Each structure stands twice: as C-alpha cells, then as structure tokens.
Amino acid sequence: MEFENIIVTQKEKWAIITINRPSKLNALNKSTIEELHLAFKQLNELDSVKAIIITGSGDKAFVAGADISEFADFDTNEGAELARKGQKLLFDFVQNLSTPVIAAVNGFALGGGLELAMAAHFRVASTNAKMGLPEVSLGVIPGYGGTQRLTQLVGKGKSLEMIMTAGMIDADEAKSWGLINHVVSQEELLPFTEKMATKITRNSSTAIAAAIKAVNANSTDGVNGFEIEIEAFGNCFGTKDFVEGTTAFLEKRKPNFE
Numbered sequence: 001m002e003f004e005n006i007i008v009t010q011k012e013k014w015a016i017i018t019i020n021r022p023s024k025l026n027a028l029n030k031s032t033i034e035e036l037h038l039a040f041k042q043l044n045e046l047d048s049v050k051a052i053i054i055t056g057s058g059d060k061a062f063v064a065g066a067d068i069s070e071f072a073d074f075d076t077n078e079g080a081e082l083a084r085k086g087q088k089l090l091f092d093f094v095q096n097l098s099t100p101v102i103a104a105v106n107g108f109a110l111g112g113g114l115e116l117a118m119a120a121h122f123r124v125a126s127t128n129a130k131m132g133l134p135e136v137s138l139g140v141i142p143g144y145g146g147t148q149r150l151t152q153l154v155g156k157g158k159s160l161e162m163i164m165t166a167g168m169i170d171a172d173e174a175k176s177w178g179l180i181n182h183v184v185s186q187e188e189l190l191p192f193t194e195k196m197a198t199k200i201t202r203n204s205s206t207a208i209a210a211a212i213k214a215v216n217a218n219s220t221d222g223v224n225g226f227e228i229e230i231e232a233f234g235n236c237f238g239t240k241d242f243v244e245g246t247t248a249f250l251e252k253r254k255p256n257f258e
C-alpha cells in the first residue's frame with residue numbers, strides 16, 4: 001500500500017501504520033485522515049492481518065493534533081462537518097474495526113492525536129509521551145470524540161480537568177488514570193507492542209471481533225450490551241474457530257486458527 005502521509009508495513013500476522021508528517025509533528029490534515037481510513041479499511045479486509053499497530057514517525061510526536069492551519073478560517077457549518085466527517089472516516093471507524101488496533105504512543109498525543117489513540121482498542125506509551133486535549137486554548141472543544149472517549153476511559157472529573165486546563169500529562173500519570181495500559185522506554189515501544197500483537201494473533205480473530213463489538217456496546221447509547229454479548233456469544237458457536245479452539249483444548253494441543 002502506497003500513501004503520501006502514512007507508511008504501512010506488514011509483518012508476520014500484523015501491520016504497522018506510521019503517520020509520517022514529522023515536520024508537522026504528524027498533525028492530522030484532511031488527506032492524512034483519508035489515507036488512514038483507506039489503510040485501516042484495506043488492512044481489515046486482509047485475512048493475513050490479525051492486528052494493527054498505529055504510531056507516529058520520529059521520536060517526538062505520535063500526533064500533535066488536527067492540522068490547525070486547515071481549519072483556522074472555518075465557519076460554524078464547516079466546523080461541524082469537519083468533526084462529523086473525521087469521526088465517521090477515522091475515529092468511529094477505528095473504534096468499530098473488527099481487527100484489533102493498538103496505539104503505540106511515541107511522543108506528543110494532543111487533541112486529535114489523543115483522540116486517535118483513544119479510538120484504538122488500547123494504548124501503550126513510551127516514557128517521553130505527553131498527552132492532552134488543548135482545544136479550549138484554541139477556542140474550540142475536542143471534536144473527534146474526545147469528550148466522550150476520555151470520559152469513558154478516565155471518568156468525568158479527570159476528563160473535565162484535562163479538557164478545561166488544556167494541560168498535558170506524562171505517560172506515568174496517564175497510566176495511573178487508566179488512559180494507557182503500559183509505559184515502556186522509547187526503544188522498547190515497538191518491540192513491546194509487537195509482542196502484544198503477536199499474543200493477540202494467536203487467538204481466534206472471529207472471537208476477538210465479537211469481543212470488540214460486545215465491549216463497544218457498553219458505550220453505545222440505546223443498545224443493551226448484555227443482549228449484544230449474548231448474541232455475539234451464540235454466534236461464536238457457529239464458527240470454525242470455535243470448533244478448532246474447543247477441539248484443540250480437548251485434544252491437549254495448541255489451537256491453529258486460520
């Protein structure tokens with residue numbers, strides 16, 4: 001896959017998407033968002049890709065936010081459209097992808113950058129990472145799902161503190177908040193995240209897709225997550241992976257999922 005603003009690398013059973021605009025601290029402009037949508041979509045359709053890691057190029061930034069130069073002169077309608085389109089193409093799309101997505105946060109994750117990391121299924125950060133939602137310092141609010149996902153991840157008080165102060169927290173603090181799962185050195189960030197991806201790829205990808213759907217139902221208005229879980233659980237019984245997983249257990253061997 002060839003793109004202008006991102007690099008896609010396929011490894012054994014997983015892929016790494018690297019946002020590659022280091023001179024702009026990997027800020028998300030329109031074309032980067034469109035390319036990311038396409039890359040996630042195409043990788044999700046490949047049976048050979050069972051996990052996706054998203055990271056930023058260089059050692060300074062994961063993503064320093066939406067590209068401010070692109071929206072500085074927008075009016076009310078254009079602003080709403082920017083948020084709506086971005087949420088649909090990238091942030092909701094990633095959250096609801098059936099392939100697991102891990103964010104490897106390698107530096108600044110600000111505004112849309114933190115929102116992208118939060119849309120991923122979970123996050124690992126390097127010790128130099130700094131996270132924040134500085135939008136109110138620009139006279140706007142987070143528009144790519146940040147007010148919702150941060151609140152779901154860390155609770156209302158911490159979420160409003162981060163949003164209202166427009167401040168940044170470091171990786172250890174983010175871990176103590178439950179915003180990220182692990183903190184490792186910069187050198188260890190990709191190897192560690194790839195190890196997690198490897199663990200994931202050994203399991204049933206159809207069951208993992210069902211788990212993502214059921215867990216996401218917990219934060220979807222108007223749906224009963226328990227019902228979604230029952231339905232998804234039942235569907236697993238009709239899959240080849242279920243036959244393989246249970247047979248392998250009874251035969252005292254490791255499962256070999258497709």
Ligand code: COA
Binds near residue numbers: 023025064066134138
């Ligand atoms: N949008 C557009 N360009 C951005 C950007 C963004 N969100 N974040 C950084 N850049 C650009 C800078 O304009 C600069 O470009 P230039 O060299 O052409 O002037 C380049 O990236 C390097 O950034 P710089 O500010 O010089 O680096 P720094 O180390 O001094 O500061 C940050 C780093 C992250 C603190 C600072 O870049 C920043 O505050 N960025 C904006 C963060 C933000 O508000 N994001 C939310 C957007 S809604």
